[in-house]
Amino acid sequence: MNIKISRVQLVFLLVWGILGTGTITIPFAIARFTVRDGWIVALMFMVTVVFAAGIVWLFNRSFPEGSLFDAFDKAFGRYVGRAASLFGVLWAYVFMCMLVRELNLFVEVTILPKTALYIINFSIAVAFTYAVYSGIEVIGRLAEVFTIVILAAYIVLFFLPLRVADVHLLLPLVSSGWKPILRAAINPDISFALELIAALQFLHLVKDRNKIAKDVLIAGTIITAILLMIDVMVIIVLGPASTYLAFPGLEVVRSIRYGQFIERLDTILVMIVLITMFLKFSLFHFILCDFLRYSFNLSSAKLIAIPAGGAVWAGSLLLFKNGADLQKFMLFVTPVWFTVVLIGVPGTAMAAWMIRKRFIS
Template identity: 25%
Template sequence: MKASEKITGNQLSFLLFTFIISTNLLTVPSFMVMFSMQDAWLSALLAPVTGIVSILVMIELAKRYPGQTLTQYCSKILGNGLGKLVAANYVYYWFVSITTITMQHTGFISTLLLPKSPVLIISLTFLVVCGLAAHLGIEVIARSNEFLTMLLLVFFVPLLILTVKEANFNEIKPILSDGLFPVLRGAVNPAGGFMNQVFILGWLLPYLNQLKAARKVSFIALSGISLISVSIVMLTIMIFGPLTGKLTYSFLSVVQYIGIEGSFERLEAIAVSTWVIGCFVKVSVSMFIFSLCVSQLFELRNYRSMIFPLTLLSLVGSVWIFRNSAELLNYLAFTFPLLAFMNQSLIPLLLLLIDSMRKKMKRSLFQ
């Protein structure tokens, strides 16, 4: 497969950054505090290790199978039958991912902005816009995301600075009071699951105009994600302490707490804007990958023909998979990390190991 659309290294870096940080902004601190308490910021420091492994694995596979996505070269590594099963598994994974993000976004918007609007209408309008972006292609999404990411940072970084004056360093003490295990658990569970989403490189690298730049830009993106994630978690704990684990949108509560009296108040509008921008980019990229997976599984020529029906399917999933927000939060805290580990870490790593063993056996046979 030769990708006709192309993105630059900087665009790839911005896509990775926005894709991961969008859902980390408001929800991840509370999940991490559930496992690590006041040491959650240490978990945020350890979590990028899984992302480093994913970057190295996905780039190595892309070098061995240039111009092909993960759902294509898994059939060449595992054989047609088993490869199709893995590809079908990723179709299901992206379907659940899109519906989960959509339900998160819908719950957020209906709770804070549009409490009287039907949930179905909020989900529909959101998915239609994301579907249109996916139909335009990854090149258009990447170009628009360059501007949107800079806008997100211009809005969000000042919020981080404003929180510093309200922070209480004593809230993160004592450090490692319960040992290292809770920290590792916090890093492996929600933080590791979200941070390891750099595995989207498996579908984006074929569209990169210079593959040799992939490692550099990916690590730059991961560094930025890690810096902001650690800052968010640490500042949230310093302001709310143990209460962080009980808040659904913990950093939003931080933003509502801060402000410059008489000058800037109701700053949560900025946090809401960054959430909407991030979710739009994340679901647009996910819809693009979802349609790619389906079209490549069934060997269709054009992925765009699948976007409209898949958008409708995602709409059905967003109101059907989880009955309420409690089920969604339970899934994100306990089920998603296991699903993420299998799909984002284990399967790509096994593909690389199997491919390396096959190549080694072939060399030994012909020597």
């Protein structure tokens, strides 16, 4: 395949691939268990980033040529490889449905309370379907262009509330012990951080594949820094109230009030979050279509962008009945499930390849 994306594009895609929904859901997932020490959870994100980069490095070392799917063919053989990749199809499909449902909950609460959920879902499904139909290089360029605007907006929006912040809310440190911190870390530092392993999908699409593990580390460091910034602001602006909020990050921005004119900037945050969500959806919809292409030996991933977009659109409402159902799934199913798929599948491929090389070839 001749289409390539640059290292910068890959890093930005990975950053928004995590933070697309992470900006609004990670502070919520942390605040469920700990308030004062939430920033430690954000720092611990880096541990899984190093682990994910290690997996990517090992995988690239085991399979220095070809795509992720060529590696499956080599390790398992053509038919078992395709069967194994069905785990990837199932994972990507349910994950996409989960993401789209997160978006419609967010949009319903923030800007479109009276619009039917399926119309909200349809609008975003059309957008990411078209992005995937246009190809990964278009998604990469979009990530590159939007990143400057998004980063600038994040910095302004999350530093303006400093006027109402109380730094003492960060103290005392680890007052309730490490248990709540570790519990809070399970969802963001496992489910979200392991999504970085999605970089394996780009082994053959990135210009310099030998630096892909380094790119994962760079992306992980940027994500950790942004999460740290957001979580510290959530703690020092909202304090214990963050436990009861569905979108603590949004409430932080709502607290901005300078004079009579600078207020209600949360609308800007909503727009920025929607752009990052669009990038995330495009990335994972591409992954879903590419897994389907490989599993069923299709001519191209582009062919199924529209029908797969439709299946995600309808599935997001069918699979997750309401916000509580979605949050329960996110907190209590995704950590182990993502570990099994995102570490298990490439890990098994590497182990199978080692065994084949040593005993069969």
